[in-house]
Amino acid sequence: MKRSVRLLLSLSLVLAAAGVRAADVTVSGFGTLGYAISDKPYSYQRYIDEQGTFDRDSRLAVQVDAALSRRWSATAQLKFAPDEDSDSRWAPRLSWGFLSWRPDDDWLLRVGKLRIPMYLGAESMDVGVSFDYARLPIEVYSIAPTLDFTGASVTRSWDVGRGELSVDGYWGKTRSNWRQYARDGVPGYLAAGPVFASIDVVARGLALTYRSDGDQYRIGVHEASSKLADGTNWVDRPVLISPLPGVAYYNLLPGPGMPERRTMDMVIANAAMDVGLGRRVRLGAEYAVRQLKDMDRGVNSSAGYVSLRRRSGAWTPYVYYAWLRSDQDMIDLYHAVNGNRVPAWVPQADLINLSQRATADGLEIHDQQTWAVGSAYALTPSSKLKAEWARTRVGSGSSLVDAPAGSDVRFQSINVFSLSYSFVF
Amino acid sequence: MNIIRMCVALLGLTLLVAMPAQADGVVVIGHPQLPKLHATVLRKLYTGRSTEVNGAPVIVVNAPPGSPVRNRFLSTYVEQDEERYVAYWTVRRFIGKGLPPKEMDSAAAVIEFVQKTPGAIGYIDAAELRPGLNVLARQ
Numbered sequence: 001m002k003r004s005v006r007l008l009l010s011l012s013l014v015l016a017a018a019g020v021r022a023a024d025v026t027v028s029g030f031g032t033l034g035y036a037i038s039d040k041p042y043s044y045q046r047y048i049d050e051q052g053t054f055d056r057d058s059r060l061a062v063q064v065d066a067a068l069s070r071r072w073s074a075t076a077q078l079k080f081a082p083d084e085d086s087d088s089r090w091a092p093r094l095s096w097g098f099l100s101w102r103p104d105d106d107w108l109l110r111v112g113k114l115r116i117p118m119y120l121g122a123e124s125m126d127v128g129v130s131f132d133y134a135r136l137p138i139e140v141y142s143i144a145p146t147l148d149f150t151g152a153s154v155t156r157s158w159d160v161g162r163g164e165l166s167v168d169g170y171w172g173k174t175r176s177n178w179r180q181y182a183r184d185g186v187p188g189y190l191a192a193g194p195v196f197a198s199i200d201v202v203a204r205g206l207a208l209t210y211r212s213d214g215d216q217y218r219i220g221v222h223e224a225s226s227k228l229a230d231g232t233n234w235v236d237r238p239v240l241i242s243p244l245p246g247v248a249y250y251n252l253l254p255g256p257g258m259p260e261r262r263t264m265d266m267v268i269a270n271a272a273m274d275v276g277l278g279r280r281v282r283l284g285a286e287y288a289v290r291q292l293k294d295m296d297r298g299v300n301s302s303a304g305y306v307s308l309r310r311r312s313g314a315w316t317p318y319v320y321y322a323w324l325r326s327d328q329d330m331i332d333l334y335h336a337v338n339g340n341r342v343p344a345w346v347p348q349a350d351l352i353n354l355s356q357r358a359t360a361d362g363l364e365i366h367d368q369q370t371w372a373v374g375s376a377y378a379l380t381p382s383s384k385l386k387a388e389w390a391r392t393r394v395g396s397g398s399s400l401v402d403a404p405a406g407s408d409v410r411f412q413s414i415n416v417f418s419l420s421y422s423f424v425f
Numbered sequence: 426m427n428i429i430r431m432c433v434a435l436l437g438l439t440l441l442v443a444m445p446a447q448a449d450g451v452v453v454i455g456h457p458q459l460p461k462l463h464a465t466v467l468r469k470l471y472t473g474r475s476t477e478v479n480g481a482p483v484i485v486v487n488a489p490p491g492s493p494v495r496n497r498f499l500s501t502y503v504e505q506d507e508e509r510y511v512a513y514w515t516v517r518r519f520i521g522k523g524l525p526p527k528e529m530d531s532a533a534a535v536i537e538f539v540q541k542t543p544g545a546i547g548y549i550d551a552a553e554l555r556p557g558l559n560v561l562a563r564q
Contacts, residue, residue: 026524030515065524070482075521098521105475108522115520123520130516157474164474214509381490381511424515 031060032128034420043402085177108155117207120272128422132376134388137305139324146176163212171204198229215275233260237296265293280311298326298365317375326365334365367395383423453562455546473523486547
């Protein structure tokens with residue numbers, strides 16, 4: 001039985017045992033109907049291309065909150081959105097389901113499936129009404145492969161001045177899907193297109209947040225350790241193999257002589273703020289750095305964004321600049337692998353040369369910047385319309401782009417137009 | 426002279442009766458056992474950052490969204506407008522850190538609720554205040 005179903009059943013039993021009445025149960029929900037279209041034939045952010053798509057931003061969720069007692073409560077949220085392990089279907093998924101214990105005003109303990117407090121908007125990033133952008137900047141909001149873990153979190157809060165300082169500590173694990181995209185594939189070995197690797201992740205972290213009069217500040221540090229669910233190992237870095245003089249190719253597959261490891265260990269440090277500057281202008285900014293321990297991947301990167309938005313009646317126009325860039329040595333390695341070719345006279349030269357491009361794809365580098373302008377319009381306090389034009393400049397390459405077969409998407413600009421309607425009930 | 430005095434008195438009485446009841450701010454009322462509360466405490470209670478007073482559980486209730494008394498209360502005690510307050514609770518609800526206060530349809534409903542429910546706190550227009558209610562704060 002799927003873990004999420006087991007979790008939901010467990011929560012239901014807890015509710016039944018607690019004798020929770022219908023009056024103690026609250027049902028709410030949120031949704032977004034979002035459309036995005038670009039000016040490119042290839043996909044960006046899995047779904048956005050010149051055909052247009054509703055898949056990138058649309059979703060619907062229902063949440064049930066049950067007050068078990070003065071100190072105990074239970075929450076479950078079921079979300080219907082594009083599946084995480086397929087680009088072509090939607091699936092219902094238990095976003096989270098947890099038990100909360102609030103022994104007093106300053107402590108909150110939660111156990112179950114939770115979302116970790118990483119980005120400033122991490123916990124509410126699915127709730128379109130809770131932010132003004134058509135889409136939270138992907139450069140930052142793709143840093144963590146997943147944010148939903150089954151485990152425990154503890155929050156301790158203090159009153160500081162007019163605000164509240166809180167520390168969140170968490171530990172959890174999950175099985176997630178790591179999506180990579182192979183431009184060309186390697187016949188007999190790797191199919192072209194999206195590749196979903198099932199990974200088991202254990203994560204822990206700390207986040208410090210200060211909130212006062214609508215302003216927020218957050219810093220955090222997070223560690224995640226991932227294993228491939230099929231039992232195979234990660235390879236630390238592409239190894240240059242030279243079977244013959246003057247012939248060399250890079251290999252990233254596990255095997256004899258390859259530097260392998262069972263777990264991929266990642267550390268992410270982030271800082272964020274959202275503050276009012278007066279005259280209804282707000283400044284938002286987030287910065288994140290992620291590094292793998294002793295492994296060479298484009299995941300070793302930094303990202304950030306800066307935004308300005310101004311509320312004017314029901315309108316909130318905004319502009320933001322965002323970037324995501326792998327460490328320079330990773331970008332250099334990518335170019336070296338991607339451009340590597342063996343002479344045609346080498347046996348199976350075609351396959352080897354295709355493998356170089358597949359190996360480069362496996363490095364997953366990032367080198368992009370985005371400027372976006374848009375506006376939200378609050379139809380009511382619980383619903384918003386949003387429209388945005390974003391222009392992303394890809395530098396050396398980006399694993400957020402599904403490059404067409406036989407090509408490289410580099411030094412190109414992608415324009416994305418987005419329109420969405422978000423609501424809560 | 427007596428007639429004149431009587432006419433003046435009658436005129437004054439007529440004016441008094443004819444004048445509409447003027448709203449004189451918002452009054453926070455609570456269960457008879459609750460003490461007076463500072464605005465800071467009320468802000469924490471209505472934003473979910475606190476759920477108790479002097480160690481005893483508290484239940485706060487709101488007026489309907491968009492109502493004048495709610496707008497005045499949010500402005501005076503929570504220092505937020507309706508949109509910011511709803512946005513605040515939207516985030517808090519959907520990250521599983523609490524539910525917004527329940528809403529009562531009328532001042533009469535608020536009064537009945539706070540009088541009967543231990544730890545209950547609500548607010549009404551000052552014009553709705555009647556003798557016997559426990560006033561926790563008034564501005």
